[in-house]
Amino acid sequence: MSIVAFYSKDSSLELKNYWENRLKIYYPSVKLVSLFSDHATNANTALLWKAPLQRVKSLNNLKALISLGQGVDHILKDNIIDENIPVIRIVDPFMAKAMSHWVILSVLNFIRDTFGYYDQQRTKTYKSRKEINFTNIKVAIYGIGAIGSVVAKDLKHLGFKVEGWSRTKRDILGINCYNGKSKFKFLLNTCDIHVCLLPLTPQTTNIFNNTTFKMMKSGSCFINAGRGEQVVEQDLIENCKSGHLSTAVLDVYRKEPLPKNNKLWEQKNIRIWPHVAAETNPETAAKQIANAIKCIENGKLPPNTIERKLGY
Numbered sequence: 001m002s003i004v005a006f007y008s009k010d011s012s013l014e015l016k017n018y019w020e021n022r023l024k025i026y027y028p029s030v031k032l033v034s035l036f037s038d039h040a041t042n043a044n045t046a047l048l049w050k051a052p053l054q055r056v057k058s059l060n061n062l063k064a065l066i067s068l069g070q071g072v073d074h075i076l077k078d079n080i081i082d083e084n085i086p087v088i089r090i091v092d093p094f095m096a097k098a099m100s101h102w103v104i105l106s107v108l109n110f111i112r113d114t115f116g117y118y119d120q121q122r123t124k125t126y127k128s129r130k131e132i133n134f135t136n137i138k139v140a141i142y143g144i145g146a147i148g149s150v151v152a153k154d155l156k157h158l159g160f161k162v163e164g165w166s167r168t169k170r171d172i173l174g175i176n177c178y179n180g181k182s183k184f185k186f187l188l189n190t191c192d193i194h195v196c197l198l199p200l201t202p203q204t205t206n207i208f209n210n211t212t213f214k215m216m217k218s219g220s221c222f223i224n225a226g227r228g229e230q231v232v233e234q235d236l237i238e239n240c241k242s243g244h245l246s247t248a249v250l251d252v253y254r255k256e257p258l259p260k261n262n263k264l265w266e267q268k269n270i271r272i273w274p275h276v277a278a279e280t281n282p283e284t285a286a287k288q289i290a291n292a293i294k295c296i297e298n299g300k301l302p303p304n305t306i307e308r309k310l311g312y
């Protein structure tokens with residue numbers, strides 16, 4: 001029996017059983033127990049999403065932690081977890097495609113002025129609106145790893161000029177890839193649509209702020225499906241209010257769920273999504289999670305173990 005401590009958003013029994021059944025398809029001897037149950041003290045592995053980390057830390061038999069999502073910042077937060085414990089993330093082509101669809105949707109809504117037409121419908125106004133010529137549009141993707149590279153390629157296939165930026169240099173066929181601070185500024189200055197898919201690290205925290213928004217061309221569109229902490233929300237609101245940014249589309253926030261009194265809700269040219277751009281899909285992710293549990297059980301380092309020093 002391979003005991004795995006489990007914690008997800010609502011920590012419901014139903015969700016735990018659902019995941020257990022999915023994982024059993026690939027690893028029949030797996031047993032999920034709630035993170036707060038007594039059995040969790042016997043667990044070798046924990047499967048976690050936004051778990052109370054002090055409880056995780058107190059479980060002495062844990063040999064590795066698996067994120068129930070693509071991001072691991074919820075596990076590395078505040079350096080509570082010992083840095084020698086391997087942390088594994090999900091890398092799932094299905095989720096990368098889901099993210100790509102969401103970014104494409106956001107980009108197309110911007111260039112085709114979807115919401116302007118929906119407003120016109122309310123007043124039965126039948127007239128064309130100014131169309132942005134997509135051949136002149138340059139899209140910057142910040143973060144071009146497992147997810148961003150798929151998004152970049154898909155946007156390119158749709159006929160957009162796409163540029164990518166990442167911490168280290170990457171090569172993606174057909175995409176200009178950049179790294180380093182000066183190239184970050186270059187993309188801010190020259191692109192029209194800015195898509196943040198970066199992992200949250202100390203270097204990317206608050207990376208989109210008044211200074212960097214001001215470096216973007218007037219009328220730019222900002223899209224964030226990275227992490228909320230990468231954006232100074234008040235600065236974004238001000239740049240949207242002044243019209244310097246023509247629109248922003250957000251899926252992530254500094255505090256989630258987004259509090260009702262957060263001013264982002266009220267800013268007309270900011271579109272709010274509740275962190276659903278690329279949700280974890282148990283059907284497609286279970287196989288690799290089961291494999292990771294098996295590896296840990298056998299003393300091996302699973303694929304997609306993150307580099308603790310880099311934070312992703």
Ligand code: GLV
Pocket residue numbers: 068069070071072278279280
């Ligand atoms: C979602 O935000 C994830 O990390 O998978």
